[in-house]
Amino acid sequence: MLPLTLALLLLSTAAFVLGRRRAFAVVEGETRLLHSQPGSYGQWVALWCALPSLAVVVAWWLLEPALIEWQTFAGAPAEVVELPPERRELFARDALALSAGEVTSSEPGPALRAAAGRIQRVEGLGQLSVGGLAAAVALMGLGWARGRIRPQLRARNHVEAVARTALAASSLVAILATVGIVLSLVFEAARFFALVPLGDFLFGLEWSPQTAIRADQVGSSGAFGAAPVFAGTLLITALAMAVAVPVGLLAAIFLSDYATPLTRAWVKPLLEILAGIPTVVYGFFAALSVGPLVRQLGERLGWEVSSESALAAGLVMGVMIIPFVSSLSDDVINAVPRSLREGSLGLGATKSETIRRVVLPAALPGIVGAVLLAISRAIGETMIVVMAAGLAANLSANPFEAVTTVTVQIVTLLVGDQEFDSAKTLAAFALGLALFLVTLGLNVVALVVVRRYREQYD
């Protein structure tokens, strides 16, 4: 594969040079007679050289497995061809492994050796002929395109069309990935809801997904009422926002309106470093430092505090989210036009009056958008809560108790060996779908709010 890529690269570079030179030659150096810049003709020829031969390689890629499958059984003894499907598959795999010199599932017999030999022939043929074919196509493309260079040829437009297609394809990849993720969530969640009714999942008050292996064990039924899990997520998110929104907003106001440029140049990056700390580090900070601290504090005040408390996880998560709130809010507060501030100051308003009565109201939609984005970030946050919030699905609003969140449950359900026909495993996908829908909704609302705010001043 590598030599082929290198050869193609070399060929298309040559094609560029040749095409460019040809463009000069066609007009005898009078480049203003050309429709496009000479370089565009070079690019056009290079594209004609590279793209068709790439297409040949890709086509072989898609075709090869089918060819190998066909060759594995073509001419194989009847007892191999008539094997039951799963044995047939095993034979095919062993043949492929043997042809690559890897370990097979059993001692290879003569039928297997013969099949492996045929596979090796296909692959050898493929490498040679496809390499040759690709090179030939590349050369043909080069020659044909070079011969077609005329002053009237709109090389730039053709090249730009290709570039546009490539750009569109790149964005399509991201969209398709999203669609794929959503589809996998939806299908697995559908299998879960075939086992557990939707109403029980959404409104059930007991979460105990550990189904027993044998029917006579304790807890063989399992309970999939997700309300305590949602409640835990809500509680921790609320605690985190109670920390992040005031601190982040005040920091943003300080940065945008009070800090000198020098302070701002130092403080803003420092604050944004918070966003760069891996969440797992926050997690053990929460579990090992803040959790015990909260417990000691609570005990001194005479309160019952579990060592894994919602409060510890919420506080640390809040700290983690501060830079989101402050950075986004700082941007929208800065986007409030200077003229509005001057208008207010010019009327004899103080700085704080100007900020409270003009700047913040004007920036409010953007700030709301920032907070919504921060909330969706808090809801989806996993590591901190896994390490600091606990696993017990308590339906409680008491921040000193251990609670569990949607993300924690997904992690615990999917860690270790899983059987994909049990409700326990599939529950993770239902939780994931719920999480996805909530954060999607929040993000959409946040984006709409932020966009409406932008329009106000553009």
Add this chain to the structure above:
Amino acid sequence: MTTISRPAERSQLYLTKITTRDLNVWYGEKQALFSVNLDIERNRVTSLIGPSGCGKSTYLRCLNRMNDVIEGCRVEGKIALDGDDVHGEDVDPVQLRARVGMVFQKPNPFPKSVWENVAYGPRIHGLATGRAELDEIVTTSLERAGLFAEVKDRLDDPGTGLSGGQQQRLCIARAIAVQPDVILMDEPCSALDPIATARIEELMEELRARYTIVIVTHSMQQAARVSQRTAFFHLGAVVEEGETGKLFTDPREERTRDYITGRFG
């Protein structure tokens, strides 16, 4: 004792509202004004003209200390309002700005209702005790700005929804509502069409009965139309200052003549 108060009997003592002596301004390392001496007369419109970057806006912004807001700006020299130094130790720029209102180049109504825009200043200065009194201030200010008839049914609509000329008159009403003595206008018509401009120019003539007006303008025709006195700035200094009619027809300085006849700028 704060020097910037409103002694009504005392303010009548001076024909000159603002005196400027030996004013120098720096933005960082760059000096923007060089030893400016200028008197602004009471109940007159004074135009500041000159090519871009000549310091006329900088001077205007010194009069209500708006330059304090700008990072790295340094002001030396004396500006006296009714004889009292605006840079005095005990002068709060916030109170000064209530007495010296400002209208900006681009209309900048707050993203609030028309009513809220005008009520903003009186509210923060506590000029009204109740909603009724505030309503009256809003109405009077809008009337004086010549806007009331056009917006009386739209007081609760956003101020940003008005036309450009209406927005600028809203900003004038907003400044008037604080009951200033002086109104500074920084190229108030440069973002407006000719009809809206004419409306603002008429307004200035009406307003000067109550207020002292200083206007920065790029249009010499506008300066000639609206002002009684004109000062010509060039390269950060006042080249010539005097009666508008005299300055435009028979300037003392060569540079002024060159500028008003369009030879530079």
